[in-house]
Amino acid sequence: MIEISNICKKFGKVQVLDQLDLTINTQGIFAILGPNGSGKTTLIKSILGMVLLDKGDIKIKGKSVLQQFEYKKEISYLPQIANFPNNNTVSELIKLIKNLRPKPTNEQELIERFGLAPFLDKKLGNLSGGTKQKVNIVLTFMFDNDLIILDEPTTGLDPISLITLKKLIEEEKQRGKTILITSHIMSFVEEVADEIVFLLDGEIYFKGTKEQLYSKTNKQDLEQAIANLLLINHD
Amino acid sequence: MIKIITYCFFDLVRSRWSYVYFSFYLLLSFALLFLNNDTSKAVISLMNIITVLTPLIGTIFGVMYYYNSREFIELLLSQPIKRSHIFIGQYLGVAISLSLSLILGLGIPFLLYGVLQGSTSNFLILLTVGSFLTFIFVALAYNIALTHENKIKGFGYAILVWLLMAVIYDGVFLISLVMFQEYPLDNASLIATAFNPIDLSRILILLKLDISALLGYTGAVFKSFFGTSLGLITSLFVLVLWVVIPIFFIYRKAQRKDF
Numbered sequence: 022m023i024e025i026s027n028i029c030k031k032f033g034k035v036q037v038l039d040q041l042d043l044t045i046n047t048q049g050i051f052a053i054l055g056p057n058g059s060g061k062t063t064l065i066k067s068i069l070g071m072v073l074l075d076k077g078d079i080k081i082k083g084k085s086v087l088q089q090f091e092y093k094k095e096i097s098y099l100p101q102i103a104n105f106p107n108n109n110t111v112s113e114l115i116k117l118i119k120n121l122r123p124k125p126t127n128e129q130e131l132i133e134r135f136g137l138a139p140f141l142d143k144k145l146g147n148l149s150g151g152t153k154q155k156v157n158i159v160l161t162f163m164f165d166n167d168l169i170i171l172d173e174p175t176t177g178l179d180p181i182s183l184i185t186l187k188k189l190i191e192e193e194k195q196r197g198k199t200i201l202i203t204s205h206i207m208s209f210v211e212e213v214a215d216e217i218v219f220l221l222d223g224e225i226y227f228k229g230t231k232e233q234l235y236s237k238t239n240k241q242d243l244e245q246a247i248a249n250l251l252l253i254n255h256d
Numbered sequence: 257m258i259k260i261i262t263y264c265f266f267d268l269v270r271s272r273w274s275y276v277y278f279s280f281y282l283l284l285s286f287a288l289l290f291l292n293n294d295t296s297k298a299v300i301s302l303m304n305i306i307t308v309l310t311p312l313i314g315t316i317f318g319v320m321y322y323y324n325s326r327e328f329i330e331l332l333l334s335q336p337i338k339r340s341h342i343f344i345g346q347y348l349g350v351a352i353s354l355s356l357s358l359i360l361g362l363g364i365p366f367l368l369y370g371v372l373q374g375s376t377s378n379f380l381i382l383l384t385v386g387s388f389l390t391f392i393f394v395a396l397a398y399n400i401a402l403t404h405e406n407k408i409k410g411f412g413y414a415i416l417v418w419l420l421m422a423v424i425y426d427g428v429f430l431i432s433l434v435m436f437q438e439y440p441l442d443n444a445s446l447i448a449t450a451f452n453p454i455d456l457s458r459i460l461i462l463l464k465l466d467i468s469a470l471l472g473y474t475g476a477v478f479k480s481f482f483g484t485s486l487g488l489i490t491s492l493f494v495l496v497l498w499v500v501i502p503i504f505f506i507y508r509k510a511q512r513k514d515f
């Protein structure tokens with residue numbers, strides 16, 4: 022589904038992605054982990070064409086996506102920070118995004134699940150951070166796409182919404198989707214992820230299932246295992 | 257692109273600042289028109305305010321809107337639309353909504369006063385120039401904001417550009433005219449005027465009003481060089497270039513920028 026080959030990206034003097042290769046062909050939930058500044062967001066953004074690569078190629082469903090934009094209608098993306106123009110209402114924003122990709126949507130169901138109905142006619146500028154994130158989630162999940170990319174999906178969510186979100190992700194997985202997630206919340210990743218992709222200094226340091234990671238590091242939980250990976254690397 | 261333009265337009269039109277800007281022009285032109293019996297005097301006073309204020313407001317709104325919508329731009333970038341449509345669309349949304357505040361704010365009092373008393377074209381030229389200045393300075397501000405990630409720097413440079421065009425340029429221009437007065441300066445001053453849209457707009461209005469006393473040196477040169485109507489057309493053409501070139505740069509920057 023996604024084939025990333027030999028991609029490089031430099032910001033100024035910092036080599037953020039360094040000859041990175043990654044192929045994801047199966048369905049399921051892939052967590053992209055790594056310390057701050059390891060290139061997680063840059064990797065995701067280059068899949069979406071927001072970051073322009075210095076070298077390398079990215080193919081989705083066999084077709085190169087560099088300098089293209091139409092392929093994006095097949096991808097659902099949740100940006101890291103939810104911030105929208107302040108004076109328009111929630112329903113106007115949903116309408117805009119629906120207009121930009123004419124496809125069937127199920128936003129009504131999501132609005133109900135996240136309890137957003139009372140906010141539909143409120144201005145986006147008057148919403149709290151958590152509510153904005155819920156709107157963000159609705160915008161992402163209302164389309165039926167095979168590839169879903171979530172950048173820090175848990176930011177600002179209260180426990181109830183977090184449970185709803187986890188359920189939603191699980192359902193999408195059951196429907197045979199490929200889901201990429203970055204997160205710093207290890208317990209969340211441990212709960213939802215099938216496979217772990219561990220990035221360090223712009224390269225892939227580990228890719229495999231949770232169990233493979235545990236046996237490699239001799240640890241029993243994800244937080245410890247990741248810390249262990251980092252320690253091994255620093256020695 | 258139309259979708260992006262309308263979305264940004266409605267966002268801005270509903271903002272409190274648009275109302276403030278609109279009411280300011282409304283009050284100003286009411287006061288100037290009804291407390292002043294001479295329409296062309298009122299037009300000149302309005303001109304002096306418009307040529308300084310519209311660029312300033314355009315600059316501030318342009319920079320602020322870009323920085324405020326950083327995250328929204330990321331959301332739009334993940335949608336299946338062309339990059340250039342996002343940025344040009346946002347730019348047009350900002351510029352159109354500001355121009356609308358100006359046109360309505362000036363237009364309503366003029367209509368009530370009865371523009372048809374003979375000064376319709378003077379009034380139209382004022383609106384045209386004001387809208388041009390808005391489009392030009394929003395585009396310049398957008399360029400600056402696109403180049404600088406740092407908000408404070410971007411804001412600083414944008415204000416500096418405004419200050420340069422609205423205040424400093426004239427001063428330097430005048431001093432250099434005095435210093436080099438032994439030389440023939442006609443062509444040099446013509447070219448120098450073309451590089452400042454604010455000066456250019458001022459001359460355009462004065463040429464239209466045909467008030468030679470207020471034209472100043474460059475205005476006089478402009479008039480003798482081009483004649484009134486050719487001068488009008490030339491200065492309008494240069495103003496169009498002032499809009500098109502920065503838009504082209506927005507387009508180019510947008511294609512190459514990482515988000």
